Amino acid sequence: xxxxxxxxxxxISRVNANLSEFNFDTEMFVKNALDHEKMIKFYAFYGITxxxxxxxxxxxxxxxxxxxxxxxxxGRSAIxxxxxxxxxxxxxxxxxxxxxxxxxxxDEMIVIRDSLLYKTLVHxxxxxxxxxxxxxxxxxxxxxxxxxxxxxxxxxxxxxxATVDLMNLHSCVVGEFSYVQTGExxxxxxxxxxxxxxxxxxxxxxxxxxxxxxxFVGVNDAFQPRGKIYDFVNEREKRYERLFDVxxxxxxxxxxSSAVNRYAVVDGNVSIGKNVLISQRAYxxxxxxxxxxxxxxxxxxxxxxxxGLNITAHGGKIxxxxxxxxxxxxxxxxxxxxxxxxxxxxxxxxxxPHTIIDSDSPLQIPGNHLIWGFIGSKxxxxxxxxxxxxxAEVRDSVQVGKMKFSGKxxxxxxxxxxxxxxxxxxxxxxxxxxxxxxxxxDGQNISFxxxxxxxxxxxxxxxPSIRIEP
Numbered sequence: 001x002x003x004x005x006x007x008x009x010x011x012i013s014r015v016n017a018n019l020s021e022f023n024f025d026t027e028m029f030v031k032n033a034l035d036h037e038k039m040i041k042f043y044a045f046y047g048i049t050x051x052x053x054x055x056x057x058x059x060x061x062x063x064x065x066x067x068x069x070x071x072x073x074x075g076r077s078a079i080x081x082x083x084x085x086x087x088x089x090x091x092x093x094x095x096x097x098x099x100x101x102x103x104x105x106x107d108e109m110i111v112i113r114d115s116l117l118y119k120t121l122v123h124x125x126x127x128x129x130x131x132x133x134x135x136x137x138x139x140x141x142x143x144x145x146x147x148x149x150x151x152x153x154x155x156x157x158x159x160x161x162a163t164v165d166l167m168n169l170h171s172c173v174v175g176e177f178s179y180v181q182t183g184e185x186x187x188x189x190x191x192x193x194x195x196x197x198x199x200x201x202x203x204x205x206x207x208x209x210x211x212x213x214x215x216f217v218g219v220n221d222a223f224q225p226r227g228k229i230y231d232f233v234n235e236r237e238k239r240y241e242r243l244f245d246v247x248x249x250x251x252x253x254x255x256x257s258s259a260v261n262r263y264a265v266v267d268g269n270v271s272i273g274k275n276v277l278i279s280q281r282a283y284x285x286x287x288x289x290x291x292x293x294x295x296x297x298x299x300x301x302x303x304x305x306x307x308g309l310n311i312t313a314h315g316g317k318i319x320x321x322x323x324x325x326x327x328x329x330x331x332x333x334x335x336x337x338x339x340x341x342x343x344x345x346x347x348x349x350x351x352x353p354h355t356i357i358d359s360d361s362p363l364q365i366p367g368n369h370l371i372w373g374f375i376g377s378k379x380x381x382x383x384x385x386x387x388x389x390x391x392a393e394v395r396d397s398v399q400v401g402k403m404k405f406s407g408k409x410x411x412x413x414x415x416x417x418x419x420x421x422x423x424x425x426x427x428x429x430x431x432x433x434x435x436x437x438x439x440x441x442d443g444q445n446i447s448f449x450x451x452x453x454x455x456x457x458x459x460x461x462x463x464p465s466i467r468i469e470p
Contacts (some may be wrong), residue, residue, distance in 0.1 A: 001119050007078055011116040014139040014183060018155025018171040022189055026141045026157055029223040033118060033143070034078070043465060044453075047446040055109070056468040075113040083280055083297050084122045086110055088426065089135070096132045110135040115153075119141050121297050121314055123149045141177070144225050145233060145298060148329050151202040159192065160225035161217050161315070163331040163353055176225065176393065177208070177217040179331060179353040186356075193217075195354050195372065199415075202407030204352075212374050216334065216356055228358075229334050236283060236300070239265050252278075257431055259443035264295075267280045273308065277427045277440040290325065292429035294440070303339070313353065320346065324367055328420050330355065337363070345371070350388070350416055370413075372403055388413050 005071045012027045019026070039073025040096045048054055055071040071086055095101035110122070122137065136152035147163040156169045159176035168184045175192030182198040189294030190196070193208030236264040243249070243263050252260040258276040260266060265283045273291035278284065282295035283302070290308030295301055300317040307325040312318060316329040323329065324346045330353030337343035341360050345351065346367025357363065357375045363369060365381060369390055373384040383401030391398070394409035405412070424430055453463045 002458050004078070004459075007076060007462075008116065011114055011139060011141070013158065014114055015116075015141050015155050018139065019157060019173060021171075021187060022173055024157060024173055028221070029143065029157075030116060030118075030141060032222045034080070036114075043184050044451045045448045046451070046468075047448055048444060049446050054468060056466070058463065058465045059468075065269070071107055072110045073112070075111075077112050078113065078116045079112075080116075082117045082122060084110060085115075088123070090132070090144075102132055104132055106133045108133055108135060109332065110137075112137045114139045117148070118144070119150075121147055123147075123314070139411075141388075143223060144230070145315055145332070146174075147298075149314065151329070156320060159223060160219060161229065161332050161354075163315070165331065165353070169243070171180055176223075177213060177229075177332070177354055192219075193354075195352060195414075201411040202405065202409070204403070204405050206352075206373050206403045208356075212356070215417075216358075216385070226269060228336075229317075229332075229356075232336075232399065233298075236265075239267075239283070240281060254278075256279070257428070257439050257441060257443075259428075261443065262446075262448060275429050275431045275440050277429070277443060294423075294427045294429065304337075307347070309424060309429055310429075311420060324349065326420075327351065328380075334358065339345050355384075366465070373401065 008030060011275065012030050015026050046056055058071045059075050064318040071089060072084065090104055092107050093102055094104050109465065115137050117140065126248055131152065138154045138157045140153040142148065143160040143184040145161050146158040149163065149165045152168040153170045158174045161177045162174045163179045164174060165179065165181040167181055170186045172185050172187065173189045174180060177195040178190045178192060178194040180190055180196050182196060193204045193213040209460065216227045216229050217225060241406055249262055252266050254260050254272040254276065255272050255274045258272055260272065260278040261280040263280040264278045268286035270286065271285050271288045273289055273293065275292045276289045277294040279295060279297045281297050281299040284295060285302045287301040288305040290306050290310065292309040293306040295312050296314045298315045299312040301312060302319045304318045304321045304323065306323050309326045310323055311328045313329060313331045315332035317333065318329060318335045320339055321335045321343040326347055327345055327349040329351045330336065332353060333351050335343050336358040338360065341362050343357055344364045348367060348368045349365065350370050352370065352372040355372050359376050363375065363378060363381065365385060366467065368388050369385045370388060371385050375384050381468050386400050391409040392413050394405060399408040425436060426438050428440030430436045431438060431441055451463055454460050
């Protein structure tokens with residue numbers, strides 16, 4: 001384990017140097033979170049399809065239970081359970097939209113140097129025009145079930161269940177269960193439980209009460225997670241591990257236009273409609289997936305019905321709920337209905353990232369609403385929702401409960417609708433007669449290749465350095 005430990009220590013020291021102004025030390029977190037013995041137990045794997053040009057290169061690195069689609073270069077990184085997807089990498093000749101279009105002179109690459117990502121998904125749709133050919137990430141420590149989505153990171157720490165979305169971070173600390181989509185941040189410390197979206201036309205901001213946050217996503221002195229949401233996912237972790245015990249699994253019954261990843265958990269009575277995408281590490285149990293729905297990585301859909309064209313973003317959890325057609329459920333949301341107290345959300349709603357709904361009585365939220373924050377009773381609905389029509393009328397500012405919105409409501413709604421449509425298109429939800437093909441159709445043809453680490457000697461726990469090209 002000597003070299004694996006040296007690799008970990010080097011990453012800790014480099015990230016700590018970037019975060020020195022905050023007196024933030026990542027060593028306690030890393031050494032309590034990273035199980036070197038467990039890294040030896042599981043094989044790693046990478047996916048190949050005809051639609052993703054592969055370039056997979058490791059050096060003094062470590063991986064575990066990850067899959068890579070598309071071009072990649074790693075360097076000296078301990079990655080562990082990441083899904084570093086290259087299925088939306090840009091190609092030579094593509095344009096990046098900025099003040100003026102920037103043409104790519106080379107295929108875009110994912111480049112990761114001296115990073116420890118731990119249990120983090122990295123979704124490869126970069127929005128940084130400053131380095132259009134490189135996706136990025138240099139040295140970053142990311143806690144349990146955090147989401148890195150379309151981000152260039154340098155020397156950052158992301159707490160448990162944090163999400164950074166469509167943005168770039170530079171030497172920042174993002175607290176547990178915080179969602180940030182603000183474009184670019186330098187040397188900032190984001191308080192736990194902050195939901196913050198900002199661009200030139202609007203700003204949305206909400207912060208969870210400390211007691212509620214501590215109950216659902218708390219951390220101990222070593223920044224290890226605890227709370228109801230962590231207990232929920234931790235109880236189901238072993239079900240994923242069983243997928244590594246066998247090489248071949250019987251395919252799940254699904255229409256030809258739908259795809260169920262080999263590393264998704266599908267239990268109980270599950271119905272899968274047309275143009276449905278079930279991603280790696282999604283968890284379905286007694287679920288109905290209506291036509292055009294998707295369950296993204298780390299999402300859970302249990303005893304629930306998605307009526308169609310639904311998006312369940314990374315880490316979204318839907319339990320004992322019915323979700324109306326065209327409703328979006330954001331990153332790391334927790335819709336925790338009960339058998340005797342189900343949750344019903346109408347059509348065309350937007351459930352903001354990191355929303356918590358947890359009530360002991362049945363709840364019904366009408367269609368065409370924006371939903372956020374914590375809803376623990378019928379009374380909370382009034383202070384944590386607004387109709388999209390009412391929000392569209394906002395020209396200056398509005399405050400509903402603890403949520404503060406400023407700017408143009410119509411622009412906010414329009415940007416969300418455009419993004420939802422782009423996700424549906426990319427995932428193949430709108431596929432029809434060989435047009436609008438997406439991940440749900442291409443994902444049927446992934447072949448998985450396996451890699452195992454050294455089991456003994458000085459390099460025990462490290463995976464061999466490999467280079468794979470077409």
